[in-house]
Amino acid sequence: MMKGAAMLVDDFLAHSATLRPEKTACVCDGKRLTYGEVNDEANRLAHALLDSGLQRGDRVAIFLPNGSEAVVSVFGVLRAGGAFVMVNPSTKQEKLAYVLNDCGATKMISAGRPAPDAPGGAFAAQCAPVKDGMAAAGPTFDLGPGLREYPAVAPPRRCIDIDLAAIIYTSGSTGRPKGVAVSHLNMISAANSVVEYLENVQDDVILNVLPMSFGYGLYQVLMAAKVGGTVVLEQSFAFPYRVVQHIEEEGVTGVPGVPTVFAILLQLRDLKPDSFDSVRYVTNAGAALPPAHVPRLQQLFRKAGIYSMYGITECKRVSYLPPDQLAVRPASVGRGMPNQDVAVVDASGNPVAPGEVGELVVRGSHVMMGYWNQPELTGQVLRPGRYPWERVLYTGDLFTVDAEGYLYFVSRKDDIIKSRGEKVSPCEVELAIYELPDVQEAAVIGVPDAVLGEAVKAVVVPAEGAELTEADILRQCARRLENFAVPSVVEFRTSLPRTSSGKISRSALRAEHERKEG
Amino acid sequence: MAKDKLKQFIVSRFMLGQSPNSLDDSISLVNAGIIDSTGIMELVGFLEEEFQVRMDDTELVPENLDSINNIMTYLQNKGMAGGQPFA
Numbered sequence: 001m002m003k004g005a006a007m008l009v010d011d012f013l014a015h016s017a018t019l020r021p022e023k024t025a026c027v028c029d030g031k032r033l034t035y036g037e038v039n040d041e042a043n044r045l046a047h048a049l050l051d052s053g054l055q056r057g058d059r060v061a062i063f064l065p066n067g068s069e070a071v072v073s074v075f076g077v078l079r080a081g082g083a084f085v086m087v088n089p090s091t092k093q094e095k096l097a098y099v100l101n102d103c104g105a106t107k108m109i110s111a112g113r114p115a116p117d118a119p120g121g122a123f124a125a126q127c128a129p130v131k132d133g134m135a136a137a138g139p140t141f142d143l144g145p146g147l148r149e150y151p152a153v154a155p156p157r158r159c160i161d162i163d164l165a166a167i168i169y170t171s172g173s174t175g176r177p178k179g180v181a182v183s184h185l186n187m188i189s190a191a192n193s194v195v196e197y198l199e200n201v202q203d204d205v206i207l208n209v210l211p212m213s214f215g216y217g218l219y220q221v222l223m224a225a226k227v228g229g230t231v232v233l234e235q236s237f238a239f240p241y242r243v244v245q246h247i248e249e250e251g252v253t254g255v256p257g258v259p260t261v262f263a264i265l266l267q268l269r270d271l272k273p274d275s276f277d278s279v280r281y282v283t284n285a286g287a288a289l290p291p292a293h294v295p296r297l298q299q300l301f302r303k304a305g306i307y308s309m310y311g312i313t314e315c316k317r318v319s320y321l322p323p324d325q326l327a328v329r330p331a332s333v334g335r336g337m338p339n340q341d342v343a344v345v346d347a348s349g350n351p352v353a354p355g356e357v358g359e360l361v362v363r364g365s366h367v368m369m370g371y372w373n374q375p376e377l378t379g380q381v382l383r384p385g386r387y388p389w390e391r392v393l394y395t396g397d398l399f400t401v402d403a404e405g406y407l408y409f410v411s412r413k414d415d416i417i418k419s420r421g422e423k424v425s426p427c428e429v430e431l432a433i434y435e436l437p438d439v440q441e442a443a444v445i446g447v448p449d450a451v452l453g454e455a456v457k458a459v460v461v462p463a464e465g466a467e468l469t470e471a472d473i474l475r476q477c478a479r480r481l482e483n484f485a486v487p488s489v490v491e492f493r494t495s496l497p498r499t500s501s502g503k504i505s506r507s508a509l510r511a512e513h514e515r516k517e518g
Numbered sequence: 519m520a521k522d523k524l525k526q527f528i529v530s531r532f533m534l535g536q537s538p539n540s541l542d543d544s545i546s547l548v549n550a551g552i553i554d555s556t557g558i559m560e561l562v563g564f565l566e567e568e569f570q571v572r573m574d575d576t577e578l579v580p581e582n583l584d585s586i587n588n589i590m591t592y593l594q595n596k597g598m599a600g601g602q603p604f605a
Contacts, residue, residue, distance in 0.1 A: 090551060237555035238548045241578040264555055270575040420556075451556055475536075483554055 007161050008184045009222065010078040012191070013039055014154070016228035020202070025225065027250060028067045028233040035228065038072055040152035045076025045143060047150040048127070049107065052139050056081040056158045059103045059167060061130070062212075063087045063096065063110040066233040069125040069143055070212050071221055073109045078165060078184075081158035085167045085179075088213040090482045095177070101133030103167050103179055103372060109143065161185040167372050168215050170313040173414040175427030179372030180313045190316035190366035191222050193337045197320055198254070198281055198307065204229035205278075206254040207247060209237045209261060214422065215313045216285055220256055240264050244275055251278040255301070258286035258421025259293070263451040266296050276301045285309040285317075286421025287453040288409065291330050298326075308333055310409060314381065315367045315393050318342060318360065319407050332406040340364035344401045352401070357410050360399045363392040415506050417446030419454050424485045426506060432480035433458060433473060438466035441496050443504045447489065447513050457489040459509055461496060468492065520569065520598075521590055527564050528586070532557055543586040558583060565589070569598040 006012050013035070016023070021036030033041070049060065060077045062084050064070040070086070077084040085103050087096060089111075100108065109127045126146075129138035141147070159165075165184040172178040200206075206224050208231050210217030224231040232250050234243055244265075246252070255276075257265075262284065282297065282304045289297070289308060298306060305323030310333035312318070319342065321334030336342035341363040343351050352358035363385055370378035385392035398410040417424040426444040433442040441461040446454035458477075462468040470490040477486045497508035525538040532552050533541065547553040553561060561583065562573050571593065573582075582592040 236548055238553060238558045239579055239583070240555065240558075241575045242580070244575070260556065264559060267559060268575045268578075451559075483551065 006188055006226070008078065008157070008159055009165050009187050009191075010042070010075050012188075012222060012225040013042060013075045016202075016225055020228050023202070023228060024230045026068050026071050026221070026231050026233055027246075029235070031068055033068050033071075035225075038068070038075065041072040041143075041147070042075035042079050043152050043154050044147035044150040045072060045127075046080035046155050048141055048147050049076065049080040049082060050155055051150075052107070052127075052129070052141070054080050054082050054107065057164055058082045058107070059085050059105045060127075061085045061087055061100055061103070061105040061108040061110075063089065063091070063108055064125060064212075065089045065111065065235045066208060066212055066217070067235065068233070069109075069111070071231075071233070072143065073125070074212070074218075074221065075225075077109075078159075079154060081163075083164040083166055085169070086211075086213040086218060087169070088211055088482055090484075092480055092482070094480060095482075097133040099133075099169055099177065099179075100130050102176075105130050159184065161188065164369070166218075168218070168313050169213075170215075171416060171423040171425035171428065172377075173416060173425060173427065175425055175431050177425075177428075178374060178377065181369045181372045182316075183369055186366050186368060187222065187316075189339065189364065191219060191226050193339050193366065194219065194317055195223050195226055196338045197322075198223075198283070200224075200227045200229060200254070202228040204253045204280075205250050206231045206256070207234070207243070207250075207252045208232065208256065209234040209243060210256065210258070210421075215316055216256065216258075216311070216421070219316065220254075237261055237264065240268060244268070244271065247279065248275060253278060253280045254283070255279050255281070255304070256283045256285070259284065259289050259453050260420040260451055262289065262293060262297055265300065266293060271300070273302070277303050279304040281305050281307060281323075283307045283309055283320075285311055287418045288331075288333070290450070294326060294330055310334070310407065312395055312397070313368075314395070315340075315362050315364065317366070318362055318395070321406070325406070329402070329406055332402070332408050334407060335405050336362075336407075340366065342407070344399045344407070354403045355400055357398050357400055359413070360395045360397050360407070361392055362395060363390070367391070367393045415445070417444075417454050417456055419446065419449075419452050419456055420484045421453065422482075422484045424456055429456060429458065429477060429481060429485055429487065432477050433460060435480070436468070436472065436476050438463050438468045438472070440464070440466075441504065443496050443506055443509055444487065445506050445509050445513065447510070447517070449488070452488070455488040456485060457491065457513065458487040459491045459493060459496060461493055520593060521586065523568060524565075524589060525586060527568075528552070528561070531560065531564075541586065543590075545586075546580070546584050548580070548584055561589075565593070569593055569596075571596050571598050 017035040017039035025035045025038045062073045125143040128140040129136045161184040167179040169177040208220040308321040319334040344358040382391035396413045429444040440463040449455035
């Protein structure tokens with residue numbers, strides 16, 4: 001049946017499985033699956049989902065660490081005509097419930113908790129019904145051996161390319177994550193553009209240390225499937241030398257990362273000069289590479305082109321800097337990727353002159369359909385475009401553009417913090433801290449950090465007479481927030497600076513921090 | 519004692535004020551969500567400074583670092599844990 005172009009995201013997998021069933025699709029913890037195997041498993045999962053009542057467009061949450069189970073789950077849900085919602089495995093109960101409830105998930109695929117000392121964190125993934133954000137009654141089944149009774153052939157196709165394929169949650173400035181709803185067409189379009197400029201081919205072996213809940217991590221899997229390449233999945237970057245070994249053993253050709261990943265690699269002292277000679281490209285996104293790291297990174301990856309990139313979840317990717325431009329304009333995040341228009345505009349929507357600051361606007365078929373359940377917020381960022389029927393994306397990010405069309409990031413219009421390449425909502429952290437009765441006021445800001453990009457700093461005013469310690473704040477945050485959102489620095493004060501309208505001023509706190517730390 | 523110092527460090531830095539007794543010596547620090555990638559580099563810095571070892575990159579593997587027991591075995595092999603050979 002697979003002849004022409006991919007129309008649905010799971011066609012990426014079907015095409016590669018038809019053309020090269022024996023080719024390795026993914027490697028994780030020594031476990032290897034071929035395209036044929038992933039495709040068969042995805043089909044079996046799809047049948048099981050349909051059998052348990054999944055309807056076209058139903059959301060299925062995937063609460064799994066990186067691994068073959070997560071890959072099979074993504075494609076299995078799509079194959080059944082559902083939409084997947086990846087949830088970061090370090091998400092805590094309350095936020096998980098919020099996400100499940102917000103997206104209206106009817107099922108969740110999750111890991112039975114591994115025994116802490118189990119080798120490689122072995123677990124069995126299982127699919128269970130959920131309703132209103134909580135576990136619900138109904139059939140539960142295990143993936144893997146639990147699906148053997150189902151056929152390995154694809155169920156009848158039900159979706160078209162403008163159907164919902166996924167909801168990707170990202171931190172919002174209000175404190176609650178917002179669900180970026182994307183269609184098959186959105187994802188295929190973004191993957192096509194990225195594969196085009198990175199020149200991915202079936203011989204590529206792509207390393208993925210980024211969580212698949214992060215758009216950047218998810219697309220490594222989709223891009224590999226599109227070109228029939230191999231993705232090497234890592235569950236964490238805690239043991240960087242283990243990852244270096246995998247790069248050597250698997251002959252990794254593509255290394256996508258965020259500045260924190262590269263900062264850790266640069267701390268390693270005993271790397272052989274040829275450790276990374278198989279690598280043909282390195283990509284950075286999530287936040288800008290510190291300029292001092294660029295030449296050192298180029299020494300480390302001596303045969304690779306380094307791509308500096310910029311994107312937001314709402315359209316996946318916007319721009320890339322071709323490697324030969326890195327030395328020429330190291331501060332730029334490049335030009336728009338193929339098949340898309342970008343502009344930097346003033347308050348009335350007109351393009352600004354080179355060097356002037358404006359908001360970045362993006363036009364293309366990769367732009368999301370909207371925020372799930374949030375028509376008002378959607379209306380604020382998707383606004384009328386060139387034609388009466390289209391909407392373009394106002395990114396909320398301020399940029400300048402040079403005379404040759406290269407883009408330079410200036411700042412965000414809101415206070416979102418970028419730590420380890422992930423977005424952290426200061427509001428969300430503040431709300432967690434405010435739950436402690438001994439807290440009178442709290443403000444959370446991002447402060448420069450050599451490894452994290454920005455570190456999360458909490459400034460807290462204890463209630464009168466209260467005895468509050470740093471450990472109290474951190475323990476509370478760790479209960480509520482993902483690891484990357486837990487503050488690295490806590491400062492106690494008797495008051496917080498305010499704006500003229502009486503609101504707590506995060507920008508004044510940032511300015512104070514800069515003055516103190518220089 | 520070396521193990522007490524080590525547990526004290528891990529608990530105070532990564533376990534947010536919990537009691538050192540709550541840290542099981544055999545638990546995987548990474549799987550249990552106690553330490554992540556930046557945490558491991560901090561742990562390595564602590565071990566190097568406190569126990570005067572120099573960890574080669576090739577030693578930055580779970581077998582040496584992913585539990586209190588593994589770290590203690592590593593330190594003992596390096597002769598740096600003030601070991602108690604007859605204990």
